[in-house]
Amino acid sequence: MTKTLAIAVAAALIFPAAAEAQTELKFSTFVPPTHGFVVNVLEPLGKEIEKRTGGKTTVRVFAGNSPFGKTENQADQVRQGVVDVAWGLNGIPRGRFLRSSIMEFPFVAESADSASKTLWSMLPGMLAEDYKGFKVLALHCHNPGLFHTRDKKIEKLEDVKGLRMRAPNPSTQALLQYLGATPVGMPPTQVYENIEKGVIDGAVFPWDAIKGFRLEAILKNHFDARVYTTCFHVVMSETRYAALPAEVRRAIDETTGPVLVNQFGLWWAKWDQAGLDAVKARGNVIVPVSNEQREAWRVQLKPVIESQLAELEKAGIGNARAIYDEMLKRVARYAKK
Structure with a gap:
């Protein structure tokens, strides 16, 4: 073994993490850091993704008091690559997610649970056009207001x-x-x-x-x-998602979608009670x-x-x-x- 090769092997043994790129994911939302969506959803989701990737992923959550907290910017920040995942309000700014907005008409939604599950079930078909370019992690609505x-x-x-x-x-x-x-x-x-x-x-x-x-x-x-x-979206860009390591994509897939959507009924009941x-x-x-x-x-x-x-x-x-x-x-x- 040459001296150069020996040094390379020794370095790989001593610093194995150098060969494993660390992935950082930025999550953003417009609500305060004390809000249930941060405390009960985004922060636990981030920790679970970190756990499932064996610590190779770091998730940072930016709430409404951060530079990434403007309500109207959430989806745009994802498109522009400023953040990786955003939780946004469908109706701000207006003119987007038009098909999904029908859920917000008077007396369509009966509860957060049934409205959220309905949106998610219709995403692959009638609502798909609303989310072109996005990897949708969840869609949901609050209880009638x-x-x-x-x-x-x-x-x-x-x-x-x-x-x-x-x-x-x-x-x-x-x-x-x-x-x-x-x-x-x-x-x-x-x-x-x-x-x-x-x-x-x-x-x-x-x-x-x-x-x-x-x-x-x-x-x-x-x-x-x-x-x-009122309905909401949790999205990341398809391009960013596709560029992630396979184990990170798998962790995201296993912790979002129906896993999140099916819990919003209970979450909103808890938040409304407060x-x-x-x-x-x-x-x-x-x-x-x-x-x-x-x-x-x-x-x-x-x-x-x-x-x-x-x-x-x-x-x-x-x-x-x-x-x-x-x-x-x-x-x-x-x-x-």
């Missing part, structure tokens, strides 16, 4: 007339506009400041966001409408709504749905009505399981 206000107590849908309400997506904006409110598109991280300044009067959110964004002290009235939902508990602890006003009243709203709000479907058809989604019908069928089926 409420109307929250600072000063005015809402006791019926029409009471939102004249109010400036934060809305998370175009479908909810259309709903508020139909009811005579002024919808304001705004990331959830900006709600507290704008409520405090009087820029908006309230917001539509699930219970979870009240605790997650510390709004229980400033939004004191809660109308349990449960009319709408928000509800925070509201009750402060003695805030909660106005319940009967199932009979919601059934009446289904008829009342049909024009909103028809208008939204027509807009999607004009935007080139020719099968929008077929997607809507299929979503209703699958949501009902998953709700029975």
Whole structure:
């Protein structure tokens, strides 16, 4: 053995890690580091990927207080290679994920569980075009949300007339506009400041966001409408995924997809309960709504749905009505399981 070869062999034995490239994955989201999606989903997911790759992968999670935390930038950061995995809000910025947005129409979603499973089951077919260029790790929605206000107590849908309400997506904006409110598109991280300044009067959110964004002290009235939902994506770029070592791709595949999607029902129930508990602890006003009243709203709000479907058809989604019908069928089926 030559001296040079001997040195090379010795170096390989002493420093075996040098021959094994370390993979770093950056995860980003727009919610605070204390939010359930960071604490219960992204951080445990990162640790599991690190474990399954024998420590050859390092995962760093960047929450909403980081330079990568802007709500509107999540999917773009993945496309541009700034981060590897992002959890984003489908409706911000508007004009994307149009087929998936039908789940956000009034009364399509019955629960986080059935809505999330429906989106995931439709991804390979009717929704595939929404996610071209992405490796989709999960799709999910929150439980049907409420109307929250600072000063005015809402006791019926029409009471939102004249109010400036934060809305998370175009479908909810259309709903508020139909009811005579002024919808304001705004990331959830900006709600507290704008409520405090009087820029908006309230917001539509699930219970979870009240605790997650510390709004229980400033939004004191809660109308349990449960009319709408908001949906989310967890994505990475197909190019980045394909360039990863095989064992890292395998670890991602084994820990995402249905493994994540099937847990969102339980996760959202936990997160919503925390928000509800925070509201009750402060003695805030909660106005319940009967199932009979919601059934009446289904008829009342049909024009909103028809208008939204027509807009999607004009935007080139020719099968929008077929997607809507299929979503209703699958949501009902998953709700029975």
